[in-house]
Amino acid sequence: MSGIEINSVLTENRLFEPSAEFVAKARLKPDDLKALKQRAEEDYEGFWADQAREHIDWQTPFTRTLDDSNAPHFKWFSDGRMNVSYNCIDRHLEKNADKTAIIFEGEPGDTRHISYQQLHDQVCQFANALRAKGVNKGDRVVIYMPMVPEAVIAMQACARIGAIHSVVFGGFSADSLRDRIDDARAVMLITADGGTRGGKTVDLKEAADKAMSKGCESIQNVIVLKRSAHDITMQEGRDHWWSDVVDGMDSHCEPEWVNAEDPLFLLYTSGSTGKPKGIQHSSAGYLLNAIVTNLWVFDLNDDDIFWCTADVGWITGHTYVAYGPLAAGSTIVMFEGAPVIPDAGRFWKMCEQHKVTIFYTAPTAIRALMKFGDEYPNRYDLSSIRLLGTVGEPINPEAWMWYHTVIGKERCPIVDTWWQTETGAHVLSPVPGVTVTKPGSCTFALPGMDVDIVNEEGESITEANTGGYLVIRKPWPSMVRTVWGDDQRYIDTYFPKFGGRYYLAGDSARRDEDGYFWIMGRIDDVLNVSGHRLGTMEIESALVSHKAVVEAAVVGRPHDVKGEAIVAFIICQNERPVGEEAEKMVAELRNWVGEQIGAIAKPDDIRFADGLPKTRSGKIMRRLLRTIAAGEEITSDISTLENEAVVAQLQGET
């Protein structure tokens, strides 16, 4: 297995029990969790049917729970009808119309509170505006926005009318946006004149214009939210201001009652080929896992203030910002800006100010803020926080301990949640009032999730601390339904082994002697940079599309804040650049990748050589490149290399 082994601390034996105070108020006690797991084991379908009846308001109740007649294209609750937006908003209005749904804070410090009633009215108006612009059920709508409430409103409005949204992270470039619009053949683009991040304006509309200047023929209308005072051009007939399209719209909008299996959204994610995949999620099944994980893992209650720092451009911002917590009737915090503006105390200041009770972020943010020292969090009153969470990558025990002591004051359980864009919701995670945690472990499978670690033959690995493939053996409601427009790629990517019986997650993992799961890294060529998934192939294709580059290999290197840094090895068309020329080329290629994919994909380190190390069959020796990138000593046999001199070049020695 060629997994990226990130966990270096193999013996982490510290145990952390939830405090008596936490347990006393927790939604799930040990017996409750045991009962849920037992029910799921005894009657798997019955378990999910119970959950679906309990947590979703159906317009037409379902009679079929799981349909596996076309496996691995599974269907859940397939004869039921419902609406996701209705479940997130309308059903709370009778009792909680005035309750705050969203607390928003902009980077400059401006705040807005939006009640459930206001959210309802704004979603309805915008949904009516979408309908008025000709958006129909099943049409694709691309959302390319900053982290502002209107992004959630746009998502919810699509859900309300049965349109399929595809949110593209605002940090992606014009080219990435174009690829996603074209792949989905979207009829509408929703964007903003700009957003603010890190003190700078993000030129979303300019990027959108660039995307639409070639390609994007399917786009009929563009709706532009005014967020910055930024000057942009509006194309007559195609572009409309948000404020104009909602003007005079009715604040009632009858929800489109969709089939449980109708797609709610697409979300493009990186895989091991150059082309990102449009992960397609269902309506009811997706929502169900979104709701139950918010209840089980975040112990979400009526009076909680829940802050998940993820951008809506990622799956975490879908399940734990835009949908799950609202469906559970909670109050969420949304923040537009960067965690270090104006200083490294911003998150903690906001926790104090908004009385955040549950805080969920990525290890990369924790590590970055940890570096600034304890004085920042220590300036603020963090006593409202009762639960902490992490997601996106393995958390190293050092960062876990800092989070536990300095942020959680040793009072708050930490839920290390393992899941993926494809799983839709948490899969492996502690249940905070029950699970005894170990720093760095995502502990156990949640109820109804049949997770295993298997060998090449698909046999369960029972031996402790032996790595293998992480698989999910039974379908679950919020699983990916297909890759948009490419059923075969769905099968090839997620069911390629073990006779197609198990969902292959693409991660390697091990279980320790107590049965705790430890994620070891990806088994494919996917990097995890600051919790964001990037395909090495994607970056390589961007690099080789530059006229000066003939060949490129991209690998990850351990990075103490970002998890992984991107290292690119380049063969140029002309002579290998050195000195000043190499520096110029590095700057040019970094910019190029920024344009092709987005700033997050810019290589941290670019090295030039006359050739790449290859096996006899012509495969690039990635393991060797990873060793070189990490600056480690080469212990493998490289005598078969055609040109040993390139190794020194790649090491940057000549």
Ligand code: 7RM
């Ligand atoms: C939610 C999200 C998925 C990949 C996944 C893993 C890695 C996510 C954890 C983790 C260790 C975790 N979706 N990953 N969570 N690794 N511990 N708690 O991140 O589709 O963008 O990425 O992220 O490799 O396969 S994602």
